[in-house]
Amino acid sequence: MLVSYKWLQEYIEVSDISPQEIAEKMTRSGIEIDFIHERNLGAxxxxxxxxxxxxxxxxxxxxxxxxxxxxxxxxxxxxxxxxxxxxxxxxxxxxxxxxxxxxxxxxxxxxxxxxxxxxxxxxxxxxxxxxxxxxxxxxxxxxxxxxxxxxxxxxxxxxFSLDDSILELDLTANRSDCMHMLGVAYELAALYDRPVKMPKIKVREIKETAESQLNVSVENKEDTPFYQATMIKNVKIAPSPLWMQNRLMAAGIRPISNVVDVTNYVLLEYGQPLHAFDYDALGAKKIHVRRATSNESFTTLDGEERTLSDEQLVVTNGKIPLALAGVMGGLDSEVTEDTTTIVLEAAAFHPTVVRRSAKISGLRSDSSARFEKGINQSRVGEAARRAAYLIQELAGGVVLNGTVEADNRSSKEVIIALNLEEMNKRLGTTLSISEVAGIIGRLQFPCEKVGEDLHVTVPNRRGDILIKEDLYEEVARLFGYDDLPSTLPSGTTTQGKRSEYQVSRVKAEQYLRSAGLSEVITYSLTSKEKATVYAPKGIKPIRIDKPMSEERSVMRTSLLPHLYDIAAYNLSRRNNNLFVYERGSVFLTDEESLTQLPKEQEQIAALISGDYLRHPWQGEKKEVDFFVLKGIMEGLFETLGLMERIQFEQHQSEGFHPGRTAYVKFEGKAIGILAQVHPSVQKQLDLKETYVFELNLETLLNAEQKTVNYAGIPRYPAIVRDIALVVDEQVTVAKLKQVIEESGGELLKEVALFDVYAGEHMEAGKKSVAFSLTYRHKGRTLTDEEVQNAHEYVLQALTEKAGAVLRS
Structure with missing residues (x-):
């Protein structure tokens, strides 16, 4: 809302207050003034x-x-x-x-x-x-x-009033009462305790009645609570006077002609949208307001032919549409230079109907903006009388006696009982009943003392005040937020803190950042193709109703496709070393058409590609591989205290390298995947050798985490034995390690893999796997014989359970 400082003085005396002071006062009382525009730009x-x-x-x-x-x-x-x-x-x-x-x-x-x-x-x-x-x-x-x-x-x-200042109000949805000059005047009257000067209305009517020339009816009383038509003859269409043109231009509206400018002027003055029809172009002596029929066509004032739906409200001559109610008039009945008789429409249309109608047509006018937020229905007629007076004065119009109307408005008043003790307790004030009555009086709300309460009648212009708490807020802002006393809260308090889930999530992300990965954030919406490729088995893509584009038409089922997009974007700009991760939600359902909300599941995914510093202190670079990302993942599990409950199982899955893909399992249940992107996918997306993982983060963070127990530094020496085993290529390192740990007994404290070899000097289909085994007793020094017995038992178990043979 743009408010002219000079125009504002027509309704309230503020010439002694600068625009800057007004802006400061209004902003501190709850209506933010974004900018003060000076109309003179240097002339x-x-x-x-x-x-x-x-x-x-x-x-x-x-x-x-x-x-x-x-x-x-x-x-x-x-x-x-x-x-x-x-x-x-x-x-x-x-x-x-x-x-x-x-x-x-x-x-x-x-x-x-x-x-x-x-x-x-x-x-x-x-x-x-x-x-x-x-x-x-x-x-x-x-x-x-x-x-x-x-x-x-x-x-x-x-x-041209270029010495004027324009206040730009940033109004919240509930303060539609300030979407016009009188509303702002009422607001300043309350802030500065000054009277409001109402606009002049002195209409001279002739004996001929409007009812003799026009009939008005409405189809649905809820859609149109009030519709009024005023008839004015003998108008002379010409430019409006310069003072009116200046005020319209200051408010961001182009002057057109005296009659049209008057309707826009009263819109800005009262917040009441009006429309003028050329009476001779109506095609009938009737106005009927109804819902449009499906596929009914209509040409609006902007010259565009529109196809209407039955959700839209139209003003008709009983047969064909004349205007899109509350949004825009029609081209065929517009006021032109040849117009001599007009029908002045002043109405109240249902906010939801106008909002839906404007959205369907892709039109949002100054009129619809006010109807959508709700107008003051009690002043519709007054605004029409003001417009009739101005047309009478500026266009030489002759106003016919009376109006033609359909009135179904509710006259119920909002009366709120304000309890002084409760209000003071809420605000921390000690205001007396007379002080509160004085503040309410500045708002020009009628009030009276009933017992210990103050009964306040809320005018229709303030549709945002419905309950006693709304009145408390009015008292507080007029008393002055800065003047409210500061008091410490009393009673028991609970210290805010993160939940265990949130603490674990922060810990997981901190680890990934410490491992050199940068966080990225991508869209939750993706294309159908990307949502389908990596969706879990049985999961259906969820399409949104009105997507902005096909690329953002479906809820994502995996974080990986957008990580690929980020990788391709960076590689095309020669950022060749990528270490990124994302934490976000995926949306899962097995329904073709949703009957209930999908499952929103939090996941975490990572992507690495390029080189990393293997030994940073030496500057040695090494290309990433499967085991680099596996090591990062294992570090994540260790950080969460879950490593002992994690298993990796070789797997083949579409979109991933057939020999470098593993399911990640938690206590035997698959929770994610670790893999190299399939070479064909890498080629298609212009990626280098790329490795990814994606995990169900909710399962990990909701799991009971292992308590960290302190163990003292060992007092007795350890004995380390290295073994190199020859096994079939299909035997996994995890299997060998499991056998060693299960058979090593209480003396075996640590098992570490240090070499895997297959190739020259090895029998076809075989590989060599080398482990380092650490033995120790916590209460004494071990003997060679004890270690040898335990070690031989391990070797025997490896032979029996894994077909392993010691490499000579």
């Missing part, structure tokens, strides 16, 4: 000029030499290239020495040999946006239409 020394003579430039076809009276003793000569300049016009002239927006300085000059002592200006050159300039002046200089309003030498900046 100086611009006056009214009267063009006495115009001659063709002798050396330029598109230039004219003008003799202009600017209120001085002598005429000034100005060379002008505007196509619409002519004798007898009053125009805006920037004198020699003037400045215009954009840093332009006007100097005496020669144009094709002719002296030019100034510049005849367009509105755009004075700093007014082209979209706000009346259409007849968008391609040339501005001409004052009413010469009696101006005199040569008069300050143009003052005439």
């Amino acid at each position: 100086t020394n611009v006056v009214v000029g009267y063009v006495q003579e115009v001659h063709q430039h002798p050396d330029a076809d598109k230039l004219n030499v003008c003799q202009v009276d600017i209120g001085q003793e002598e005429l000034v000569q100005i060379v002008c290239g505007a196509p619409n300049v002519a004798e007898g016009q009053h125009v805006a002239v920037a004198q020699v020495g003037a400045r215009l927006p954009g840093g332009i300085k006007i100097k005496k000059a020669k144009l094709r040999g002719q002296v030019s002592q100034g510049m005849i200006c367009s509105l755009q050159e004075l700093g007014i946006e082209n979209k706000l300039v009346p259409k007849q002046y968008t391609e040339g200089i501005y001409v004052f239409s009413n010469s009696s309003d101006v005199t040569p030498g008069q300050d143009v900046l003052e005439i």
Whole structure:
């Protein structure tokens, strides 16, 4: 909402308060002022000029030499290239020495040999946006239409109110009462305890009645609680006066004609949308408001033909639509230069119906913006009377007696009982009943004392106040938030902290960052193809109703596809070493059409590619492989205290390398995958050798984690035995390690793999696996015989259970 400081003074005396002070006061009371715009963007020394003579430039076809009276003793000569300049016009002239927006300085000059002592200006050159300039002046200089309003030498900046300041209000949805000038005036009246001056309304009606010329009906009382038509004859369509044009332009609305400008003016003044129909173009003496029929066509004022739905409300002549109710009028019944009789519509339409209608049509107008948030239904008629008065004064209109209306409004008042003790307890204040009554009085809310309570009647203009807590807030903001006393809370308190799940999640992410991975965040929406490729078995993709694009049309079922996108994006920009992870939700369901919400499951995924520093202190680089990422994953499990309950199982899965893929299992149940991206996928996406994992984070973090117990440094020495085993290639290291740990007894404290070899000097189908076994007793020094017995038992178990043979 844009509010003119000078216009505001029509309704409340604030000339002694600067726009900056008003903005500060309103912002501190709950209505934020985002900006204060100065209408003058740097123009100086611009006056009214009267063009006495115009001659063709002798050396330029598109230039004219003008003799202009600017209120001085002598005429000034100005060379002008505007196509619409002519004798007898009053125009805006920037004198020699003037400045215009954009840093332009006007100097005496020669144009094709002719002296030019100034510049005849367009509105755009004075700093007014082209979209706000009346259409007849968008391609040339501005001409004052009413010469009696101006005199040569008069300050143009003052005439156009360019010395004004515009307050830009950032209104929350509940404060629609401030979407018009009177609403802002009421707000300032409450803040500064000053009276509001209401606009002048003095309509002169003739004996002929509106009912004799028009009939009004509505199909649904809920859709249209109130509809009123006022008839005005003998209007003369012309430009509106300059003061009205200035106020409309200051509010961001382009002037069109006197009648249309009046409807927009009252919209800004009262917050009541109005519409003027050309009576002779209605095609009937009837107005009927109904829902549109499916596929009914209608051309709006912007010249676009629209196909309507039965969710939209239309104003008709009983047969065909004349307007899209609450949104925009129709082209066929618009007010034109030939219009002489108008029907002035003032209505209350249901906010939800207007909102839906505007959305379906892709139209959002100043009218719909106000209907959507709710208007003051008790002042619809008053706003219409104000518009009728202005049309009467500015367009010579004759107002017919009475109005034609369909009134189904509820007259129920909102009365709230305010308990002083409860309010003071909530606010921490010690206000008396008379002080509170004084604050309520500044809001111009009627109130009376009933027992210990104050009964407050809320005017219809404040539809946001419905309960006693709303009144407490009004008292608090007018009393002054800064003046409310500061008190410590009393009673028992609970210290806020993270849940165990959140603590574990933070710990997991901290580990991944310490391992050199950077966090990324991608969209929860993806394409159907990406959602399908890595979806768990039986999971169906979930399509949203109205996607912005096909690339963002389905809820994701895996984090990996978007990690691939990030990798491809970075590689194409020569960032070749990638170590990234993402924590986020996937959305899972086995239903083709949803009957209930899908499962939202938190996952964590990582992707690595390129080189890493194997020994940072030496600067030695090594290319990543399967075991680098497996080591990072194992570190994650160790951090969470879950490593002993994790198993890796070789697996083949679509999209992954057939020999470098493993299921990750937690207590025997698959919770994720660790793999190299399949070479064909890498080629398709322009990726280098890339490794990924994805895990069900919820399962890990909800698991009971192992308690960390302190163990002292061993007092007795350990004995270490290395063994190299020859086994079939299909036998996994995990299997061998499991056999060793199960058979090693209490003396075996640690098993560490240090070599795997297959190739030359090895029998076909065989591989060599070497472990280091550490034996120790916590209470004494072991003998060689004890270690040998335990070691032989391990070797025997390896032979029997894994077919292992000691390598010679």
